[in-house]
Amino acid sequence: MSSVFSLPPTLSGLRNYVDGEFVESSKTFDNVSPLNGRVLAKVHEADEALVDRAVRSARRAVEGAWGRTNVQERAKVLHAVADGIERRFDEFLAAEIADTGRPLEQARSLDVYRGIANFRTFADLGKVAHGDYFETFLPDGTKLLNHTLRKPLGVVASISPWNLPLLSLTWKAAPVLICGNAIVCKPSEETPSSATLLAEVFHEAGVPAGVFNVVHGFGPGSAGEALTRHPGIDAVTFTGESRTGAAIMKAAADGVKDISFELGGKNAAVVFADADFDAAVEGVIRSSFTNSGQVCLCSERVYVERPIFDRFIAAMKARTEALKIGWPDEPGVFMGSLISREHREKVLSYYRLAVEEGATVVTGGGVPVFGDERDDGAFVQPTIWTGLPDTARCMIEEVFGPVCHISPFDSEDEVIRRVNDTAYGLASSVWTTNLSRAHRVTPRLSVGIVWVNTWFSRDLRTPFGGTRLSGIGREGGRYSLDFYSETTNVCIKV
Ligand code: NAD
Numbered sequence: 476m477s478s479v480f481s482l483p484p485t486l487s488g489l490r491n492y493v494d495g496e497f498v499e500s501s502k503t504f505d506n507v508s509p510l511n512g513r514v515l516a517k518v519h520e521a522d523e524a525l526v527d528r529a530v531r532s533a534r535r536a537v538e539g540a541w542g543r544t545n546v547q548e549r550a551k552v553l554h555a556v557a558d559g560i561e562r563r564f565d566e567f568l569a570a571e572i573a574d575t576g577r578p579l580e581q582a583r584s585l586d587v588y589r590g591i592a593n594f595r596t597f598a599d600l601g602k603v604a605h606g607d608y609f610e611t612f613l614p615d616g617t618k619l620l621n622h623t624l625r626k627p628l629g630v631v632a633s634i635s636p637w638n639l640p641l642l643s644l645t646w647k648a649a650p651v652l653i654c655g656n657a658i659v660c661k662p663s664e665e666t667p668s669s670a671t672l673l674a675e676v677f678h679e680a681g682v683p684a685g686v687f688n689v690v691h692g693f694g695p696g697s698a699g700e701a702l703t704r705h706p707g708i709d710a711v712t713f714t715g716e717s718r719t720g721a722a723i724m725k726a727a728a729d730g731v732k733d734i735s736f737e738l739g740g741k742n743a744a745v746v747f748a749d750a751d752f753d754a755a756v757e758g759v760i761r762s763s764f765t766n767s768g769q770v771c772l773c774s775e776r777v778y779v780e781r782p783i784f785d786r787f788i789a790a791m792k793a794r795t796e797a798l799k800i801g802w803p804d805e806p807g808v809f810m811g812s813l814i815s816r817e818h819r820e821k822v823l824s825y826y827r828l829a830v831e832e833g834a835t836v837v838t839g840g841g842v843p844v845f846g847d848e849r850d851d852g853a854f855v856q857p858t859i860w861t862g863l864p865d866t867a868r869c870m871i872e873e874v875f876g877p878v879c880h881i882s883p884f885d886s887e888d889e890v891i892r893r894v895n896d897t898a899y900g901l902a903s904s905v906w907t908t909n910l911s912r913a914h915r916v917t918p919r920l921s922v923g924i925v926w927v928n929t930w931f932s933r934d935l936r937t938p939f940g941g942t943r944l945s946g947i948g949r950e951g952g953r954y955s956l957d958f959y960s961e962t963t964n965v966c967i968k969v
Pocket of ligand 1: 634635636637638639643661662663664692693694695699700703714715716717719720722723736737738739740770771873875901941945946
């Protein structure tokens, strides 16, 4: 098969979208396909002056007509954007696949679908959001009415990663905009295409200049740093690595800007002996290898109760070796490439380190050989390790690739202690048919999200986020609306 995914025609040069215009710049960088290393497009890198123009334009929008729109009007805009993504569905599919090398089916059922759902969900949630209302009585009987007004926060900077580009960006842009703010988005330098296409959709929908801006570039010394340091930004919403979060926090500290951080993880899956065995194997395969392990919620540590440990390892090995790796549109393909050769080098360095640290490689540990142009891409084998102590670096550090380590455990208390023995705290999954056990274990896990007998299922109204190195704050539903709103309490003596 020689299917090389290419970008839609309008994306042959990826421009910034600032103040309602598509803007080129003198400096460009290459957008490279991770499927075969070919250059897909030139990306116009925003310099400090262009970032400044975007922020000023966003400020004008917030202080102008957009900031005075009511929520019904804004909900219509969000639905119009969702309609636009739906109309150009196949172009978004192509953009996501070209940039990331992921399977077509995943891009269709997860990425582009969620892009649409994010706008529709927050359009509808915004309409029913309300502030608090309290009646207060003073000792002399005087009545006071308190009500809380929700107002726009202002100009929000959104910095997003490459692993789920459209999903991450729209997950932020939708609540930002329904609350009446304006946004300046900096997508990852690895995945600039769907953000640019989204700008086209905003443009076609007639959204006023300055409400939605996209600036392209890197982090330090480029558009990312210029944006997070800009004094005209009121808040930064960031998704990415924990150490990048630390750098952004320092930059945001100068202006005492609000921050919302969704960061890395070293998530655990816990399989009890009473679990539905086949469902647990299937669930752990998905939670370890979906999107080639490049989901912040993926499980890199798997703990299996000793009585089923050997059987579980054997089943995982067989299932993993049956996973199809290949072109995004090959029938039955489960895994595409990693995001880049550079990231592959990082993942492979952990494959080597695990062996040095004494791991037994149950399966994988290398790169697949295709004998065609994919050998110039960024593919790796899904990999399972056993035998490492919890103190090994491969058990502590986030790999962000298709890999998991499986360890046996003997008791609830032991596994809870081991799951929590990490600097991260994003998500866990627990596999058991014992309801009492599920209720006993889940509150004791130090994470923001726990799944029982499922993984990755998301209702967009529920809180999302992590503890410790995995993030600051929660988004989703009213948690997003709270973060992206400024509230004013009004107290009236009756
Ligand atoms: P990254 O931190 O390298 O980059 C993320 C974004 O930050 C990019 O747009 C990058 O250009 C920008 N950036 C980098 N340095 C910056 C700086 N100093 N100032 C401003 N911007 C800067 O992350 P990545 O490699 O793109 O993504 C993978 C990471 O994201 C993993 O750690 C993963 O766990 C995490 N992630 C977390 C969640 C979550 O919800 N918790 C979701 C997705 C990804």
